[in-house]
Structures are given as structure tokens and as C-alpha cells.
Amino acid sequence: MTLLELKEGDTAVISRVSGGKGVSARMAGLGLHAGKKVRVVRAAPFRGPLLIEDISSGARTMIGRGIASHVEILDEKP
Amino acid sequence: MWKSLTKSHNSETVIALAGQPNCGKSTIFNAVAGFKVNTGNFSGTTVSYTETHVYIGGRTVRLIDLPGTYSISANDIAERVARDYLLSGQVDVIINVVDASLLSRSLELTLQLMEMNVPMVIGLNMIDDAQKKGMEIDIQALTSLTGLEAYPLIAVQGSGVQELFDAALKISENNFHRVPPVYDRDVEECIARIEARYPSLLRERLKMDTRFVIIRLLEMDEEFERIVAEADREFLEYVIENRRFLAEIHDWPESGVFASHRHALVLDLFEQVVAVKSRTGTSLSEKIDRFVINPVGGLVATVGAFFLMFAVSFWFGNLIADLLEVPLETLGSFLMSHTSGPTAMLVSGVYDGFTAGVGIVLPYLVPLLVILSLLEDTGLLPRIAFMADGLLHRFGLHGKSVVPIIMGYGCNVPAIMAARNLEYERDRIITMLMVPFIACSARTVIILALAGKYLGAGYTTLIYLGNIAIALGVSSVLSRLSADMSPGIIMDVPPLRKPYFHVVIRKVWARIMEFLLFAWPVIAISSIVLAVFSYVGIDDVINRVLSPITTYILDLPSELGITLFLGIFRKELTLIMLNSALGTTDVSAVLSSAQLLVLVVFTVLYIPCIATISTLWKEGGWKVALLSIALNTSIALAVAGSLAFLL
Ligand SMILES: Nc1nc2c(ncn2[C@@H]2O[C@H](COP(=O)(O)OP(=O)(O)O)[C@@H](O)[C@H]2O)c(=O)[nH]1
Numbered sequence A: 001m002t003l004l005e006l007k008e009g010d011t012a013v014i015s016r017v018s019g020g021k022g023v024s025a026r027m028a029g030l031g032l033h034a035g036k037k038v039r040v041v042r043a044a045p046f047r048g049p050l051l052i053e054d055i056s057s058g059a060r061t062m063i064g065r066g067i068a069s070h071v072e073i074l075d076e077k078p
Numbered sequence B: 001m002w003k004s005l006t007k008s009h010n011s012e013t014v015i016a017l018a019g020q021p022n023c024g025k026s027t028i029f030n031a032v033a034g035f036k037v038n039t040g041n042f043s044g045t046t047v048s049y050t051e052t053h054v055y056i057g058g059r060t061v062r063l064i065d066l067p068g069t070y071s072i073s074a075n076d077i078a079e080r081v082a083r084d085y086l087l088s089g090q091v092d093v094i095i096n097v098v099d100a101s102l103l104s105r106s107l108e109l110t111l112q113l114m115e116m117n118v119p120m121v122i123g124l125n126m127i128d129d130a131q132k133k134g135m136e137i138d139i140q141a142l143t144s145l146t147g148l149e150a151y152p153l154i155a156v157q158g159s160g161v162q163e164l165f166d167a168a169l170k171i172s173e174n175n176f177h178r179v180p181p182v183y184d185r186d187v188e189e190c191i192a193r194i195e196a197r198y199p200s201l202l203r204e205r206l207k208m209d210t211r212f213v214i215i216r217l218l219e220m221d222e223e224f225e226r227i228v229a230e231a232d233r234e235f236l237e238y239v240i241e242n243r244r245f246l247a248e249i250h251d252w253p254e255s256g257v258f259a260s261h262r263h264a265l266v267l268d269l270f271e272q273v274v275a276v277k278s279r280t281g282t283s284l285s286e287k288i289d290r291f292v293i294n295p296v297g298g299l300v301a302t303v304g305a306f307f308l309m310f311a312v313s314f315w316f317g318n319l320i321a322d323l324l325e326v327p328l329e330t331l332g333s334f335l336m337s338h339t340s341g342p343t344a345m346l347v348s349g350v351y352d353g354f355t356a357g358v359g360i361v362l363p364y365l366v367p368l369l370v371i372l373s374l375l376e377d378t379g380l381l382p383r384i385a386f387m388a389d390g391l392l393h394r395f396g397l398h399g400k401s402v403v404p405i406i407m408g409y410g411c412n413v414p415a416i417m418a419a420r421n422l423e424y425e426r427d428r429i430i431t432m433l434m435v436p437f438i439a440c441s442a443r444t445v446i447i448l449a450l451a452g453k454y455l456g457a458g459y460t461t462l463i464y465l466g467n468i469a470i471a472l473g474v475s476s477v478l479s480r481l482s483a484d485m486s487p488g489i490i491m492d493v494p495p496l497r498k499p500y501f502h503v504v505i506r507k508v509w510a511r512i513m514e515f516l517l518f519a520w521p522v523i524a525i526s527s528i529v530l531a532v533f534s535y536v537g538i539d540d541v542i543n544r545v546l547s548p549i550t551t552y553i554l555d556l557p558s559e560l561g562i563t564l565f566l567g568i569f570r571k572e573l574t575l576i577m578l579n580s581a582l583g584t585t586d587v588s589a590v591l592s593s594a595q596l597l598v599l600v601v602f603t604v605l606y607i608p609c610i611a612t613i614s615t616l617w618k619e620g621g622w623k624v625a626l627l628s629i630a631l632n633t634s635i636a637l638a639v640a641g642s643l644a645f646l647l
């Protein structure tokens, strides 16, 4: 499952970031790497980016859908 | 690359500010630098840096504000440039600026910087935000675990900055003892194995910490791999073998295995240094944020920013322009009455350049740059980008292009400056090439004055909509033509913050100075050339040279050649000169409706004005400026030419 399949408000743990070194390094720099628990705060209109919150630090990042489809997660819906 | 560089001066201490984007580097820089700053581009790139010379504790310090980077992995040009600079041997001390409210994320970069083993201190900025989040940071623990001195800061209030710089100046290669990050046993064993075989040739070529070089290789850093391959292929193979082994035993992709270990260290460090107390209620900024990230709130913010920009450039801009008119004219007639002959020509050229500069800077640049700075500093910019990204993607653009586009309706110059916020070169260039198609306020005045007056509201609206369609069409086509794909948006969304007046003013001032230093000479020289032209009475020649365009392609009277030519210098000149060129005050008596339409459409689309061209040149290089001229002119000729042909 990938981040893209989550709905607003869902939380999940990132298991892996694929899609090349550039993408994973950039995500890692923003603190979004395997093991991180994140929440989808909002999905932008017109198939725009997702607003993701890193639950431990509260830092927010927007990531385009193309990139979100490379972020694999462990499902953790309540 | 790095090898030839040696320490620059003996007398000067070079301090570089390094940190992740939005951590407050520039705020610290400005607090120290005041108003005397230089900006430049790193050679061969469009990545810019800012530097200043200041005296601190009796020493001359060269302080450099590097572009913000999330890591030193050289994922993009900014990262590569910042890293190369830090490794060049020119830097005496690194000040690693850290957003304390996002400490765990920021430490990822801190650990990487520590691995370079260049003298370094930590500036723990945004301590106020960290406290609001209930974070308590044990600075002594941080220092004893890393060996790095750390100082708390609230840069916007200037507090802690002095102490930080005093400490930075006391540190040198001799008394700097960081505690190198120690990884898992497997990783350390792997590093030790590689270190044992570290070729001496490489040690000579790369005057850097060997452990650092090994770690770069374990992180699949392409630049280091290239250098090592040149020096010793076999050694590189050995490193790769070890890297694969590490990836296998940890069941992790080769590219991420090292980063994951570093991340574990960061978490560990974070837990030992930070205690989080429970938080107190929701703050006002969080409430506003909740509103703004909703579709409705986001739309309100976006449309609001757009209208604010419009109001400012039309109402405020025109107000200022009107206020300036009388003093400038008085100055002009004073100058004219006191000079004659060739001197008069030179003086009038300088005067025209001066008025053109003032006519752009005060009414448009200042207010629009204030808005830009407010959007950046409050954190509204990323939120607007969030809302607009999906829509703009369809036109090959990017969420971050939204601000240049909005600004473009006021004045193209700050719009092109705002394109700096786009981190990928591809996106930035497409945005910079698209902006000159947007009808800025000067061109909007032409649309209103000619189309609005003689053709009616229907045509005016059509011209405006057509202009938007062309601008979006240009960006769509450019993005299809571009070889690379946009990697898509990944953008930090900092909390909404209250803007600080002095921060905004400094930023605006710095940008205005940049513009003036670069664009003013261009404007002044071209105005002098223009004055020479009109002194020699070259109007006729220009009309004749341009007549194939004016009469054949556009089906306009050849007398308009000179007005179109003047429009390159300032778009308003086309309108001002129109009456005198045609010898009438009623343009519709000389031009048919079709001709008027063609004239307006052509004026809106053709060559961007001199100020825009020089800004394009400064921000994107001369190739981008030339490409923009070619693109605008050919599309203007094609569109206006076909209108002339059809009507
Ligand atoms: N609350 C708070 N905001 C700060 C502080 N320092 C900087 N800022 C704000 O953080 C934002 C980013 O700062 P800037 O210097 O542009 O960051 P840079 O990207 O590292 O150059 C600006 O809006 C600043 O006003 C601070 O100590 N506390």
C-alpha cells in the first residue's frame, strides 16, 4: 500500500521510499523515511499534493501525488 | 573542483551559515550584516548566495548565507553548490543554523555536517517556537554528546546572535573537537575495513577527512564516486562491495541503508536532548492555519493575495506614480533648460533612465516586493502553492509558480525574482519564460486605454482571457518540450508566523538593491542610446527598418515602428508616443478597429521591457533572456499577424 491510498486523517507508518535515490534522499531530509509515523492532514483539490504531518515532530510537508505513490506504508487505520 | 582551492586570506575569517531551508539563516545574516550585502551566483550556476563583510571583536569576518539544504547529498544544484563551498577549504567556521522546533529533522543535516570535520558551532534558532511546542532542549547534553557548542537564538528578535558569533570566532581547527557520530557495529566495521585500504593517492587528492569520504561513498554520492573512480577504480569496487553487503544484512536498499543508520542516531540523540512537556491549547496561528488549508479558506487566501497584489499595483502604484510625476517633470524641464547640444542629449538620456528606474522601483517594485516578502515570511506562500499545485500541473507548472504568476500581473520584474523559490531549474526556467507573457500593469493600462476606450468591454475581456490562454499554453508547450520531468512538489510547510517589520524591510531593501545594481545601468545605457537616436533624428530610419513588420505582417501604418520600438524600453512609452507618431489625439480616426486590436495584442505580447530582460538575464542567465525575447516576439508576430491577416 502507498501513501496515495490513504484518506484525509488517516495515519500510517512509512515502510519504504522507492522511486530513486533523489526522491528518497529528499524525503529523508524532510524527516520522512522508513519508520516514521505520519498523518495525511489534507489532500489538495484538483489532484494536487498531499499535506503530510510527521506525528513525532509535528512538521508538515506537502508532497506531490507522483512522489506519494512511491511512499510505501504499513497500514495502520484504526 | 576542490583540490586547487586553498584558504583565501590570513586576516579574514570566513564564516558560512548552513542549514535547512526556513531555519532562519537569512534572518541571522541580516541581523549581523545590516544593509551592506553583496549577492552573487556561484560560478556557472543560477544558485545565488549572499555575503557581507563585518567587523566582530576586532576581526574582519566574511559571512556567507548559503542556500538552504536538507542534506549534503547533492540531490540538486543548491545542495551541491552549498556542499562544494563548505568543502572548498575556504570556510573557517560553519554556523549550523537549526530550527529548534524541528530539532529531530534538523539534526540529520547537523550529523552530516559534523562528518566533514570542519570547525562548527550550532545556532539553535526559533527557541520561541520550540517552547510553544512544549520542547525543552538540554543544550549541555547536546554539547557533550556532539562536542559542538550550541547557542539558543531567537533570530527575529536578534537575541543570542552576538554570543553565537563570539563563540564561532573562538573556534579554529586547533581547538575544534567534535565527537564523530558512531554507528552500528556492522557499519563501523565496514568503515574500518574500507579505511584500512584507503589509497594514499586519494588522501593527497582529496584533502578531506577520510571517514567523511568513505561515508559519502557508502551513501552512493555520485560526485565522490566519480573522483574516486579516477583515482583508484579498485578501491571504489571494494567500497561498493561493502555497501552491497551492508544493504543485504540490513535488508535495505543500497541507497538508503546508510541514511537509515544515521536516522537512528538522530532519534537517539534527540531523545537524550529533548524533553517534551504537554502543550497548552491551540494558538491563533494554528486556527488560521486550519482555515487556510481547507479548500474554501485556501481559495480565500489565494484570491485575497491576488487582489491585494492588484490593488497595490493599480491603486497604490498609480498613486505613487502620480505623486512622482510633478517632481520628476520639474527636474526634467530644469535639466533641459540648462543644457544644450550633445550634453543635453546625454543628460536627457540619463534623466530618462533615472525616471524609468524610479518609475518602476517606487510604485511597483517596492509594494510588490513587500507583498512577496509577507507571503514568504508568514508562511502563506506554501499554503497557496498547496492549493494551486494541482491546477497548475495541467499547464506544466508547479504550485510554487503561483506567486510569480500573481506578481506578474503587477510587474514582471518582482515576478521573475519570485521564481527563485522554485528549486528545480526546469520549473524555474519554464516559469521565468512564462511570466513575460503575463500582462503587467503597464500593459494592462495599454489594453484599457486602447481596447477599453475604442473597442469596448467585450474585446477588452477577450484580449485579457486570450492573454491568459497564451501564457498557459506557452508553459504547457515548454514543459512538454523539456527533457526532464518535473519531480513533483516536495515542500516544507512551516507553521504560520507573524511577520516582523524589520525582516520584511531588510528583505525588500536587499532585493531592490540587487535590481538597481544590475538593471539600472542597463536601463540608463539604453536610455542614452535612445536619446542619441532621437537627437540624430533616427525615427525615420527605425520606421523604415521595422516597416516589413509593421506594414506587411501587422498591417499597421509604418509610423508606429518607432512607438513599438520605444515600448521595448518602457511599455508605457508605446501609449505615450502613439498620439504624436500618428499626429492625432483620436487614434480611432487613423486606425481601424482591426488595426487597433492588432496593435494592442502585439504590444501586450512582444519583447519584454528592458527591466524585465535584465532581470531575466540576472536570474536565469543571458540564454534565458535571449530565449524569452525570441519566444515573446515570435508568438506576438504569429498571433497579431494572423489577426491582421484574418480581419
Ligand atoms: N518565531 C521565530 N521565527 C523566526 C525566527 N528566526 C526566523 N524566523 C522566521 O522564519 C522564517 C524563515 O526565516 P529565513 O531567515 O528566511 O530562513 P532561511 O530560509 O533559513 O534563510 C521567516 O519568516 C523569519 O521571520 C525565530 O527565532 N523565531
Ligand SMILES: [Mg+2]
Residues within 6 Å of the ligand: B025, B026, B027
Ligand atoms: Mg534564506
